[in-house]
Amino acid sequence: MKRHLLFASCCAFSAQPSLAEAPASESKWVTVKEDAPGTNFGWAVELAPAFGDKLDGAGIETREGHAFSGSIGARHNLPSRTYISGTMTGSLSPKFLTGRLPGANATADVTLGQTFPLGGAGDLDSNRDKIDLRASERLVHGWQELKTIERSYTDRVIALRGAFTNVLWLYSPLGVEDRRQFRAGPRYDFSLDWSSLNSDRPDRDSQSLAATGLLGYSTQRGLGVTGSLKFQDTDFKHPPLPSEPRQTEVLTGYVGFDVTKFLPARLSLKSFEVGGEISDAEYEDGASETVFNLRFKIGFGRRYAAR
16 A cells, blocks of 8 residues: 655554553453553563673673673653652572673662653654653662672662653555554653662772664565664762772664564564674773673563553
C-alpha cells in the first residue's frame, strides 16, 4: 500500500495505542506501555552472560549488569506526566559464566520522574518526542568473590538521569488522519546518567557519569531493530591499596532485535541483543588494564494495569 511520510516533532517508540486489545471478560489485567496512565505492574527477566577476561580490582562495578537478573515493580503515572515507581531486583553472576567478579545482590529502588512531551499537551498520540527527567535512590546488598575470598557489601546509590527521545517521522496510510493508525519511523534516544555510590566497603565508594545513545526502527511487519552505544566513566573515592582501581572507563555496544510481535504473548520474550564491551582500569600505582568481553542479552517481561 502506498504511504506518505509525516515528519514529527513528537514521542513514544511505537504508534500503537497504549492498551492492548483484549476482550473485557478475558482478565482483570491488560498489557500496557510503561507510560500508560494510572498504576501498572511489571516483571522482567534478563539473561546476559559475558565471555572474556575479568578486571582484577576488588570492588569494581564496571560491567553492564549481571549474567542473570529478575525484577518486579510498580509505576504510577499521574495526568501531569509525573510518575513514581518502585522496583525489587535480584541479580546473579555465577563463577562459570561471567565477565566480572562472581557474586550476587538484591536491590530495592524508588524513582521520581517527570516527562515533558514536546508535541503539545492536547494530542497524546502526537507526543512522540519527549524529555524525561528522573531521580532515584537504590539500596543494594550483595557479595563478591575475589579469588578465594568472599566479601559482602551494602551500597546506597543516588542517581539522576536526563533523556531525550525523538521520532524522526511517522508513516501514515494515504488519506488516514487518525494518528493512532500511524507507524513510527526511525527514532533516536540520548541519555545522561550521574550516580554516587556510598558503601560500607571503602573500595566501592565511587561516582559515575554515563552517556548512552540508541538508534531504533520498527519494520512494517513489527520487527524492532536497535543499535546502542554506552560510555561510562567511574571514579573511585578511596582506593585503599595501589592494586585497587582509581578510575574505570567502559564502552559497551549492542545490536538488538525486538521480536515481541512475532511470538505468542504467553512467551513474554521481548528482545535479543548481541554486543561487545571494552573496559579500561587505571590503578593508584600508575598501572592500567584493558579487557574485552563479548556479550549477549535475552530479555523477557510483561507490564500490566489493573482494570
